[in-house]
Amino acid sequence: MSRKFLVWDLPTRLFHWLLAASFLGAWWISESERWRLSHALLGVTVIVLVCFRVFWGAFGSGHARFATWTFAPARVLGYFRAILRRQPEHYVGHNPAGAWAVLALMVLTLATAVSGWIAFSLDVPEAVAEVHEVLATLTLWLVGVHVTAVVLSSVLHRESLIGGMLHGFKRADGPTGAQQRVWVGVILLAVVLAILIGWIPLPGIRAGASLLS
Numbered sequence: 001m002s003r004k005f006l007v008w009d010l011p012t013r014l015f016h017w018l019l020a021a022s023f024l025g026a027w028w029i030s031e032s033e034r035w036r037l038s039h040a041l042l043g044v045t046v047i048v049l050v051c052f053r054v055f056w057g058a059f060g061s062g063h064a065r066f067a068t069w070t071f072a073p074a075r076v077l078g079y080f081r082a083i084l085r086r087q088p089e090h091y092v093g094h095n096p097a098g099a100w101a102v103l104a105l106m107v108l109t110l111a112t113a114v115s116g117w118i119a120f121s122l123d124v125p126e127a128v129a130e131v132h133e134v135l136a137t138l139t140l141w142l143v144g145v146h147v148t149a150v151v152l153s154s155v156l157h158r159e160s161l162i163g164g165m166l167h168g169f170k171r172a173d174g175p176t177g178a179q180q181r182v183w184v185g186v187i188l189l190a191v192v193l194a195i196l197i198g199w200i201p202l203p204g205i206r207a208g209a210s211l212l213s
């Protein structure tokens with residue numbers, strides 16, 4: 001398995017880094033009253049990104065498709081047992097533990113952003129904002145676990161998973177079915193930029209509000 005093949009198409013990679021930047025950016029400014037609108041815009045971006053990823057899980061290419069992910073509990077246990085035996089199993093897409101972790105990340109980021117949007121734009125009890133904060137903290141902890149697991153897994157398999165998520169290529173037995181799908185990536189990036197520039201009217205957010213307003 002010395003050759004590298006495309007594993008993550010461009011839309012999947014853009015989704016990942018835009019999600020990471022939006023979530024961490026929103027968290028970074030979350031305490032500031034001055035950046036409240038920007039915080040809300042980044043939250044809406046998270047919602048749009050995760051909805052796109054669900055669509056891409058059905059219609060994307062190669063390992064972006066959820067159907068290729070392994071969730072069976074026996075495979076998760078087998079994956080950890082193999083690590084304990086010092087014979088780690090190599091997966092071209094997400095490994096079974098990683099599949100559960102990224103699914104949880106998507107659900108938690110979406111729940112955090114939706115609860116934040118409700119608290120920001122609707123007249124609801126303060127409890128919703130508290131739920132939003134708890135979800136955000138849980139997500140942040142999971143991001144910590146995620147990044148630690150990515151680094152450990154990279155060491156274990158002597159393969160840079162971060163590089164894979166940047167350029168899209170990983171070691172594989174042969175072509176993985178992934179195709180760059182550049183035009184979908186361009187549309188995704190354009191939609192995100194249009195949201196952040198204030199070109200798309202968003203429910204509950206002042207018309208024309210931009211990331212820097």
Ligand code: HEM
Pocket residue numbers: 012015016019020021023024053064093094095098102103105106109143146147150161162163164165
């Ligand atoms: C900034 C530090 C981060 C690094 C270095 C990082 C790295 C990675 C890598 C290498 C993968 C692919 C794992 C694999 O090959 O199986 C991945 C997947 C993923 N990460 Fe991150 N990540 C970071 C932050 C985040 C954040 C902040 C979030 C969410 C809030 C996140 C959510 C995800 C999701 C949902 C996937 C699955 C991607 C997909 O299949 O579409 N990551 N990450």
